[in-house]
Amino acid sequence: MSFFEMRHVIVQFGGLCAVCDFSIALSAGQLVGLIGPNGAGKTTVFNTITGFITPDEGDIFWQGENIRAYPAHRVTASGIARTFQNIRLFADMTVLENVMVSFHYSIQSDFLHAMVGSPKYRRVEAEIREKSRRYLYELGLGHLSSEKAATLAYGQQRRLEIARALATGPKLLLLDEPAAGMNPIETIELAALIRLIRDKYGVTVFLIEHDMKFVMGLCERIKVLDYGKSIAEGTPTEIQKDIKVIKAYLGSGYYAAG
Numbered sequence: 001m002s003f004f005e006m007r008h009v010i011v012q013f014g015g016l017c018a019v020c021d022f023s024i025a026l027s028a029g030q031l032v033g034l035i036g037p038n039g040a041g042k043t044t045v046f047n048t049i050t051g052f053i054t055p056d057e058g059d060i061f062w063q064g065e066n067i068r069a070y071p072a073h074r075v076t077a078s079g080i081a082r083t084f085q086n087i088r089l090f091a092d093m094t095v096l097e098n099v100m101v102s103f104h105y106s107i108q109s110d111f112l113h114a115m116v117g118s119p120k121y122r123r124v125e126a127e128i129r130e131k132s133r134r135y136l137y138e139l140g141l142g143h144l145s146s147e148k149a150a151t152l153a154y155g156q157q158r159r160l161e162i163a164r165a166l167a168t169g170p171k172l173l174l175l176d177e178p179a180a181g182m183n184p185i186e187t188i189e190l191a192a193l194i195r196l197i198r199d200k201y202g203v204t205v206f207l208i209e210h211d212m213k214f215v216m217g218l219c220e221r222i223k224v225l226d227y228g229k230s231i232a233e234g235t236p237t238e239i240q241k242d243i244k245v246i247k248a249y250l251g252s253g254y255y256a257a258g
């Protein structure tokens with residue numbers, strides 16, 4: 001069995017088939033992209049993996065289990081983390097607190113709440129603070145630890161979301177348009193950062209992105225969705241030459257333009 005696999009996943013919204021018979025297999029440590037036009041069903045694929053939507057049909061295999069009907073918190077606990085296309089941060093909390101909250105999710109907060117004020121609580125809290133700081137420095141946000149999340153620039157908020165996702169200790173990391181709203185320099189830095197995260201933490205990365213330079217330069221394999229259906233899968237070079245992909249998404253000028 002594959003490290004992670006989706007088989008024949010279908011999601012219907014009323015009469016609309018948002019994801020129609022989607023299958024994919026990911027190997028451990030791979031960096032894989034999911035691309036396609038607006039409304040193709042990319043975010044819906046991530047929503048099925050992370051328990052935000054239970055697919056109408058199909059299976060999702062992870063760590064030897066079928067997680068298709070798992071609720072979101074159970075998916076997180078099983079080692080899958082995500083970021084959101086529409087950034088979801090606690091705007092009024094500090095940057096550091098935003099990461100610390102992620103740890104609380106992953107270490108049974110009931111248990112922690114029961115101990116509030118005790119020496120053990122303070123020790124665990126100090127450990128969480130220290131680890132959270134480390135993730136923030138890794139993501140280039142260490143100097144902003146005590147700022148409110150809402151004051152961060154857009155690109156910084158996207159990196160804070162990645163820090164929060166990493167804090168849950170994932171083996172599979174899903175990034176929904178991580179470069180959206182970033183300038184070209186931030187985008188190049190983000191690609192290097194994602195590679196570093198993959199190498200250092202050994203996580204498998206599955207990402208959605210519209211910035212083709214970013215996707216083609218970063219991903220080892222790419223899956224293309226159009227109207228809920230997979231129309232191609234291959235290396236960046238194969239995808240750029242694929243006539244169906246050019247017609248549906250990249251446009252005829254793409255290949256010639258490099």
Ligand SMILES: Nc1ncnc2c1ncn2[C@@H]1O[C@H](COP(=O)(O)OP(=O)(O)OP(=O)(O)O)[C@@H](O)[C@H]1O
Binds near residue numbers: 016038039042043045
């Ligand atoms: N909760 C929902 N209820 C009804 N329809 C939905 C829902 N979520 C998504 N859709 C529809 O399903 C289709 C796929 O949406 P999805 O957000 O997955 O696309 P996407 O590929 O992520 O697009 P984009 O690149 O614009 O983010 C769209 O037609 C969208 O309007």
Ligand SMILES: [Mg+2]
Binds near residue numbers: 042043044085
């Ligand atoms: Mg989307």
